[in-house]
Amino acid sequence: MRTTLNVVLALLIVFATGALGAPPDQADVVIYGGTPGGLAAALGAAREGASVVLIEPTPRVGGLVTSGLSHTDFHSLESLTGAFLEFSRRVEAHYAKEYGPESQHVRDCWRGVFAEPKVNLAVFEAMLAEQPSITVLRSTVLVGPTLSDKRHVESLKLRGAGGDEFAIHGKVFIDATYEGDLMAAAGVPWSAGREGRGEFGESLAPEEPDGQLQAYNFRFIMTNDPANRVTPVAPAGYRREDFVGIIPVLETGKIKKVFDYPRECLFKAQTPPLPNAKYDINDVSQGLVRLSLPGKNLGWPTGDAATRAAVFAEHVRDQVGLLYFLQNDDAVPAKFRDEAREWGWCKDEFTETGGLPPQLYVREARRMRGQYVFKQQDSMHTPGDARAVLHEDAIAMGDYGNNCHGTLHEGPRFGGKHTGEFYNPVPPYQIPYGVLLPSEMTNLLVPVAASSTHVGFCALRLEPIWMSLGQAAGHAAGVAAKSGIAVQKVDVPALQRKLHSRGSSTIYVSDVLPGHPQFEAVQWWGTAGGLHGLASTPVTSRGIRGKKLHGQYSEAAPGHAAELDCVLDAELAGKWREIAISQNLSADALPAADGKTTRGRFISAAFEATNNGR
Template sequence: MKRRHFFKKGAKGAIAASLMPIVGDLTAQNGTQENISDANWNSKTVVNKNHKGRQIKVDYDVVVIGAGMAGICAAVSSARKGNKTVLVQDRPVLGGNASSEIRVTVNGVQSLKNEHRVERETGVLEEILIENWYYNEQESYPVWDHVLYDFVTRQENLTLMLNTQVFEAVMEGDKIKSAIARQTTTETEFIINGDIFIDSSGDGLLAAMSGAEYRIGREGKAEFNESFAPDVPDNWVMGDCIMMITKDMGRPIKFNPPGYAVPFDHETAFNSRHRKIKQIKEGFWWVEVGSNKDIIGEREDIKRRLLAHFYGVWDHIKNSGDFPEAENIALDWIGSVPGRRESRRFMGDYILTQPDMEEYRHFHDTVAYGGWSLDEHCPGGIENLTEPASYFHSRFKQVYEIPFRCLYSKNISNLMMAGRNVSVSHMALSSSRIIATCALMGQAVGTASALCRKHRATPREVGKKHINELQEQLLRDDSYLPNRPANDDNDKARKASLIFASSTLSGDVKNLTNGIGRTEIGKVNHWESSGLNAELQLEWEHKVKLTSVEVKFDTNLQRKMMMHKNPANNKGQVIGVPPELVKNFTVEARLKGQWKEIDRVENNLTRLVKVNFDEIDTTAVRIKMKNTHGAPNIKLFEVRCY
């Protein structure tokens, strides 16, 4: 299992390097297609001849709309479970708000009021973040785009369609039969048939076209007993914003604002909380414009206003004389695609609320968690300087749970959601909208889609009849579910008669089968060796049949790992692959009284490693861990055998 070189993938790698949309490879990626009409090109007669439109019909098990971090995690999780999956994205790059077009940091649970402060998200998202540090230590957003592209396109069972906008849902009763989409780069219309549809697009056009019930705006205080909600419900949603990046030119740089710039009322702005110019390298989340009418329909107008306000702020920085440190600073990049915080929220069988989060309510069907503070931005954004830019209402003492009932539509039977469009109140959204939290929801619904197909069940039926199976699979795939340890009867490591290690510095090898794959407050759930070249061994009294050994290593989940626009924000992080992560190891099994190497993993980049092999009969398994990416000892949190 040697690591392959970045983009060294033959023809597919060449496509990855140029970010060309995959169109001709639809059947190769496990979908089936039908050409309904040919282009009928003829260079001699094309003049005065109407061009016949291209139309292609494709069939998939699971259709994921929207390729932000939630959509990527949903599509990859679905494909890994054997579903023929398509990921449809209306932009030329992946990542949504986190892409190079918008450049929002992949924030997650942080600033908790406990000894951890950070409770990092694992699973598919962590794989991506570690891989990005391996290939993109320079923190380039355009390279990040390509890291995401490579991660998605090399996944078996997964087809990617870029520059493709879904604009219509074809219904059969309360079920989506097809999504109609147009790919702008190829002038092609696609009829995308599917069994399960996942809308992770943020605004949720497919879900809305299907007739899925949704809300827009702020609930009143009384509806859910939310102390931070307005007294009376209204239509306000948190605003869009644009970001920027600067560079030091080493000499004075003038700035001449465009004619449409709006002068910045800095005196009023600076008197209201959170509108402060603390740095001039990246900016400014509070250059934001909200809406109380139709933030989707107003998007182009909002972009125009955002640019006008941004250039007014930058004009003040450069030309007011109050920021001498800006003399040599020039704008290097300014976003042209606004980042969106809120629009439609589609209703499920449960609506998560502020009291649910603040009281840390436990749900029998929990599938994800969050912990970003309740962070509601003011109505109007920068056009409302009389209120603070953001109300950081409440930091959490611990993470809160997100139930599966929030992630599927209450009235469209084969529709699930992931991201900021899920079934939460406006106040709850002020926390759950954070990108890494959305990614956890994506992994949950992508995994659930496989159970829908396996049991021929709707998402609601999976939640009612198969929630234990869903939770166990999420835990096996390195999700973390608060107050829900793993208890997989199929895991033969739990039935081992003996487990021991070559040395122990802290923890206990017995912790590796206790069902909790990370450190929790006041609980030790790991085993740590004294030094490198450590061994872990499991013994069974009688032969067991095995086809896989799965290990969860340490990556220090109480430390941030995201990429930032401003390197100054990397304080407290490691720039690169987590040094605690085991780098090289082998798995051996005792066969007929002799130890035999089953597999060798070199340059490992993932916390969860699943070593799969042909079935063996054995009485013992040994994991020999040679070294890490820099730490002096080896630490594990879980071992499983199947």
């Protein structure tokens, strides 16, 4: 098995570099980290006409989206835009082609956001392969950057799978790792742990700063289909005594099942299931027994390969060991043991790693301290408004909110309690360009370990948002490389227009989605402030989100529609004229509020006028 795997990996490296493993020595844009954010960055830069080298330290691109996180984290489908929307539509098309457009598989993938890891991987690989200017280097790790001074990266020294070291020069670099490894090696300021409440005035922050870090766990892909089930075996280092403490917890009656959703279980088998009767397994939020292990991951952000391998192994011992104990130990009550035995790994997933995901779910590691620090207040309501605080320099948006699975565990492993946990409902929020930018480094962008506080990062750390940030970083990098300018000097309004033309939103608009004929105009207008003030703050936090569809998924956020067919009243027309003038538009180019002019007509006229003025 090992020999076969090595041959496959060698072939992948040859294919990726295009010349018997010989990598290019330079590119316009060099990206370290093949996470979804990194893939979106590569696609964005390539579409700007840049030559791109995408470097992934493991054999598999796609980060957690191809390593188990298959129930995508968002709240409403209306929040999905840009690179992630393109990806999810391709996933849905894959299932339609493979099984038929009316198949159960298409229904189960729910517009492409619930998919098997092997399908996610195939779609990502296809998207990369369509761009001839992208070279992908797998199993290639960073040795260190070479700097011309503390403000400019010249090249990256890398080590390939065979142990050979080489360098790649670039004009612009992007750190798309979950850990921020490149930016830290380049000397960019960063933080890990939690800020104290007083530093940024965040109510969700602890009173005093500390080194606590959001917990990690695996996102197992499992099935109870006997035809595709592989029975788990005891992990290396398994010790029965580590797990007997769960027996008293099971005897309390508070745990109803081993696998269930969303509560009173040990393993959260997220529903609806993925296509082909597979389940994305996750930690039970606020549960009596947790998969996430706060405190066990503290060495990961700054750790070398050996340290991270030890953290990885500890999580395998604990989480696979718990499953093995439940399936095999005679002390486990029969009803739980029998149920647990119905589940196993999938024969056709992660075959190179024995059915286990190849990556640990690194929810949080380093965070850059850059030009703008995203914090709790950035996802809070504008006073009196349904919308969050306005960022006219936004390059992405999200609708998830601040979400932390805990940073410390008190009491016994089984039956104790996580602390530092929060799930904060907020309105959809904008993300400014400054979160991608170091304060000084002129040719580096950081879309994943983005500039934020711990609390703020807990609203950014979702793969659709990371893909939006990566897409923006890729386009910005392509522009900077072509123009020879610092990334801080990129024209943000022009960058926004590029993103809008690619169907990427910079503000949440529930009724004007990508593909709508006025999408670009409405995005431009909303990002200028034109859609703020149309609806007031909901009375209760439940009113922030639409009607629940299932689990965490909801209908569109209320109060966030443009309502283009509504007649423009005089009061709103006055406000909009002021905004138009602030955008350097002549009032003569704007239609009057004559009782017939609609919001849509006004926005179209303003958008046409600004385009004519370029």
